[in-house]
Amino acid sequence: MTALVVIAYYRGLPDLEVQIHALAQQDYDGFFEVVISDNEGSDELAEYLEGHPHRELLALRRVDSSDVPGTTHARNVGTRAAVYDFIVYCDQDDAVHPSWLRAMVEAGREADIVGGPLERETLNDPVVAAWRELPDPAEPFVMGRFLPITFGCNLGIRRAVFDDVGGWDESYPTAASDVEFCWRVQTAGYTFGYAPEAMVAYRFRTGLRETWAQVVDYGREEARVAKQYSAPGRQWWWFPIHAGVSLGTAPIWPWAWSRKKVGQWVWITGNLVGRVRGSVKYRTVYW
Template identity: 75%
Template sequence: MIASVVVAVYRGLPDLDVQLSALGEQDCAGDFEVILSDNEGSEELRDWAATHPLRARLNLRYVDSSDRVGTSHARNVGTRSANSDFIAYCDQDDAVHPGWLRALTDAGESADLIGGPLESHTLNDPVVASWRALPDPAEPVVLGRFLPITFGCNLGVSKRVFEAVGGWDESYPTAGSDVDFCWRVQTSGYTFGYAPEAMVAYRYRTGYRETWNQVIDYGREEARVAKQYGAPGRQWWWLPVHAGVSLALLPIWPWGWSRRRRGEWVWITGNLVGRISGSWKYRVFYP
């Protein structure tokens, strides 16, 4: 078995079926398994998985991780039940591209932790896709002017390394957990690799309020992990620049009333508010 794919699930239907269909189209050579780690403990999901038409192709298994709330806990439970020495993580509401698992496992032969890029056009309407710019898919993201990271929805790691660093930190239930995991692996002496062909179609939140809450969580928990690892973050002058962009996009004039403009403002301003909130909460300057 070349890999175990762990999907942390919480009230994942019906979007989860899109992800399983994408996993069923992987072009890799060799068998792999898919583990649904259910953080809700849903009988509906258990029964659904047991009768899923792709259960044989995916070697689909259900594990209950509802004893503690959080994506990090669900990933830990799923990983520790895995049968393969290579673990690949994806999320319930995205869709991996056909070459995703092949690219991750190939890159995993020469690095301990593997990342890949995201794209926004497959699962989102064009307006929602314009709200948030994704990083350049050709190279990894270096966050906080410190070390490269990959997102938890597109990450591969040796199970040996996972165990050596203690798995996912469950004090980061959701936001910030992937940054912490990537930096902990690298600061423990293990190597980071990047696979540009390991592409994932990423699904955005479509409501202003849920987008606002998500980006504030991101900014706040990035401040926490930056303090934990001593990452310098952006230079001080970025704060007034960020605030100026937020003010310029403020949708108070008629030409700013479009759904596109409002979504952009929510994302940019929410990120600023999250960073300020995290700086205050964790007593660190993280503009």
């Protein structure tokens, strides 16, 4: 099976180098090409790729997707830049494990859309890594008590299926686009597969303000996609529990204001705030 790796790019240097190095270590023995979809229109990126030592090994290529901002647009442009049997997506600031591509392609022989787990230890310092729990790597993550999803930084799909469903929905520029894509593929009758060996080292944001903005966006747009697909979400009694956890983790006393404690509070509370905002904005109830 021929494979195309697509990376959506926006102001991604120098972190992109870590991902490209990881792709060069893959144990996959088939041919694959790596397309960097440049959503910035960066001369710096073009120069960087032109002289990269892994350019031939990875068949590195840049395509310009700077006409419309957004990760989903970049992924669509990158995917349509070439015809391969199987498309896999990873992000510019993460690092795929050596077995990643092989495991994704193998899972893609049996399923139409596939995903794998994330780990937080490799690319984050221990304090930042403690801010956010990641799903159990042993099994796929079911979102909103509806259908399994995989994150956009670790997703594979057959090209024929991508074309049939119309690609990524660009009305979701970033947040919840992966949830919407996974649910749309499955509700169209296609199968979901999971590859536990397709591990990706996931990089957290390290600033508290940008982490807050990210998690609020996640919660708000998850409410939108839940309404779109009539996903039930958590039961009504989850809201006071979540609110109680938020209050319980709040670093009230000065001695408790460690970076680890504040980061955990930001993640829990930001998710709650995002879901409340999304429920109001999209006129739904999604906890």
